[in-house]
Amino acid sequence: MAYQTSRGVAWIDRATKKLTETPDGADRLSRWLVFGFTTLMLSLALMGLVMAVYGSDRGSLVAFFGMMGGLFVRLAFQRGIHFGGGTDERERLLAWKSMAVASGIVCCLLIFWMLANGAYDGVQLWVPETAKQWHALAFASLASVQGLASMVVVLLQPPYLPDADEEFGV
Amino acid sequence: MSRVVHNRIAIFRADAGLSRRELAEVVGVNPQTIGFLERGDYKPSLELALAIAEHFGVAVEQIFSFEAFPSLSQQLNMRS
Numbered sequence: 001m002a003y004q005t006s007r008g009v010a011w012i013d014r015a016t017k018k019l020t021e022t023p024d025g026a027d028r029l030s031r032w033l034v035f036g037f038t039t040l041m042l043s044l045a046l047m048g049l050v051m052a053v054y055g056s057d058r059g060s061l062v063a064f065f066g067m068m069g070g071l072f073v074r075l076a077f078q079r080g081i082h083f084g085g086g087t088d089e090r091e092r093l094l095a096w097k098s099m100a101v102a103s104g105i106v107c108c109l110l111i112f113w114m115l116a117n118g119a120y121d122g123v124q125l126w127v128p129e130t131a132k133q134w135h136a137l138a139f140a141s142l143a144s145v146q147g148l149a150s151m152v153v154v155l156l157q158p159p160y161l162p163d164a165d166e167e168f169g170v
Numbered sequence: 171m172s173r174v175v176h177n178r179i180a181i182f183r184a185d186a187g188l189s190r191r192e193l194a195e196v197v198g199v200n201p202q203t204i205g206f207l208e209r210g211d212y213k214p215s216l217e218l219a220l221a222i223a224e225h226f227g228v229a230v231e232q233i234f235s236f237e238a239f240p241s242l243s244q245q246l247n248m249r250s
Binding site: 087089 | 198202203206212215
């Protein structure tokens with residue numbers, strides 16, 4: 001499949017370039033926009049988990065929206081990760097590597113939580129008790145994986161500089 | 171084991187008068203990936219290496235090698 005930039009990325013590139021008027025500025029702004037929205041969605045999912053911990057019935061719903069929002073940002077605006085386009089082998093490698101790093105971090109935290117619960121008798125860590133709390137935990141975990149993965153990609157991707165590839169040696 | 175893979179994509183590309191973007195379109199990758207390859211920051215898959223060699227009409231070992239390629243001036247001095 002021939003390589004093509006995702007529509008979301010092309011749109012955000014055009015918009016930020018118009019706003020900043022320099023390819024360098026556009027790259028930096030679009031990068032931090034993705035980072036910012038990802039952080040926002042991740043916070044929303046974690047907030048949903050905290051709400052569920054404190055007994056709110058809407059916690060799982062908030063965590064769900066946080067997860068879906070993060071997924072949307074990742075698929076629509078994350079450079080190199082999108083459906084329907086031709087991501088190339090290097091970008092796919094980066095995408096999988098970021099997922100591996102993010103899921104590793106979240107798995108380690110979950111393992112620590114389980115071990116801590118099992119090892120210390122009498123130390124009461126929070127444990128989900130209702131179905132909605134389990135849902136909130138699952139959504140928050142998934143949101144954390146994809147949110148951290150998006151952040152890793154933003155930090156590891158080199159500058160794009162759409163119209164200055166030759167001059168800037170990208 | 172990780173060995174350095176040298177390449178002379180930049181020379182072939184300049185010889186053919188292609189920009190990175192044009193070469194990237196031909197072989198179906200992001201223009202950034204061509205820059206990564208030229209700088210030696212990324213090792214291509216066999217498929218991509220063969221696609222690049224096919225485009226320039228040469229064998230893949232003419233472009234990629236474990237040994238460093240001699241510079242153009244060294245090659246000219248060897249001939250003269």
